[in-house]
Amino acid sequence: MVSHRRTSQRGQTTLTSVTVLSAALATAAAALSAQPATADPSGARTGSAKAAVAGHPADATDREGATAQVGKLYEEAERATEKFNGADARTKELREQVSALQDRAARTQEWVNQLRARLGAVAAAQYRSGGLDPTVRLLLSERPESYLEKASALDRLSGTQAHELHRLQAATRELEQQRREAARKLAQLEIGRAEVAHHKKDVQRKLASARRLLNALPSGARSAYERASRSDGRDEIIPDLSGVVAGSGRAAAAVAAARAAVGAPYAWGSTGPSAFDCSGLTQWAYNQAGVSLPRTSQAQRGAGSRIPLSQARPGDLVIYRSDASHVGMYVGNGQVVHAPYPGARVRYDPVGMMPISAITRP
Incomplete structure (x- = not known):
């Protein structure tokens, strides 16, 4: 069950202020989504920001x-x-698969070369004894499988030669299959790389737009926003978590790691140990407990048992928004530790x- 321990007076005051700030931001974001169609959906400067850039004062609204x-x-x-993160994880997996396929193909090629060498020795022996059997020429050809379709060819071979030829045929077919599979994976890898690059540009474009808007704010408003963003949870927000017990030893280790990361900066695409994005933090924290989690918040949503909020225990993953685009770790007493957004630090909320x-309970 969720603990309802009272926080300290100092912690209670600061937690209330954060809750109010979070509610205000959520309300403002909702109001923004209802702006008229003349608003710039690309994230370009709004009229107030443009006015500030032009040197005109912007009012509170x-x-x-x-x-x-x-x-x-x-x-x-x-x-x-x-x-x-998802595209990057998929490309890493594909790179590993391509590397494994290439290694297998290299080993199979070596085996094919050895078989050809042995068959070459047979041919040399026949040549020295008076001539080269046409069937043995088949054994040394680059693509003997086309000839192998003719059953009469096998009838002309000795038992040893037929056995060697079958082995060569199987190895050659396996090699071709491995090469086709590697080529298919390489094509997927190229698509994945393009997808990673696309999403990277998308992140960078949105962050640059946000930074332009922040820079366009009056200095006092900008300073206030950045002070709130830098709240690191060490000096300002320290919830009372004494007596809170995690559901398992692994969960307790993950919670300890997440709490130790409080104060670290948010950095998109980062998985620690000095900076994190939201899913990078939870993945890293559980990795410290010896548990492997998927890379994205969407995948982490399915990485365990679903739990109702009333039964949440420290170490559970709390997935936010309908598209599961944010994740934090429940640490008890109605609090999560999470990496909020660029410019902010890992903190309690x-x-x-x-x-x-x-x-989700991993």
Whole structure:
């Protein structure tokens, strides 16, 4: 069951402020999605940001709109990051498969060469004894399988020669199959590389748009936003987790690792140990406990048993948004540790900071 221990007075005050800030950002993001069709969907500067760039003061409403747009861009960048992570994981797997196939093909080629060498010795012996049997020429050809389809050819071979020829035939066919499979995987790998590059550009474009908007804000508003983003959970948000017990030894080790990462910067595509994105943090934390998790938040949603929120225990993965584009780790007392977004640091936040898609127990 979720613990309802009271936090310390200091922790309670700061947790309340974070909850209010999170709710305000969520409300602003929702308002942004309802903007008229004249809003720029590409993430370009809004009118308030343009006015600030042009040297005109922006009022409070404009500043809130720009801040909401930054939050929206960061959310979109996180979705693109998880797509990048998934494509990158698939290409790594394909590279390993291609490498294994190439190694197998090299070993099979060596075996084919050895068989040909032995058959060459047979041919040399026949030549020295008075002539080269046409069937033995078959054995030395580059593609003997076409001739092998004729049963009469095998009838002309001795038992030893037929055995060697069958072995060569099987090895040659296996080699060709391995080469075809390797070529198919290489084609998939090229597609995967292009997909990785596409998602990488998408992330970079959205982050650059967010940075332009932030730079266009008045210095006071920008400083306030960045101060809130840098909250690292060490000096400002320290929930009372004393007495909280994880469901298993592995979960306890993962929770300890996640809590030790509090304060580390968010970096998209990163899996630690010095920087993380959201799924990189949970993957790294469980790896410290000897448990292998998939790379993306979408895949992590299916990496264990589904648990209702009322039964959440420390170490459970909390998956957010309908598209499962964000993940945090439940650490007890209604709190998660997560890597929020670019510019922020790994920190504690209330488990209900955004809509929950699923809770998974690895």
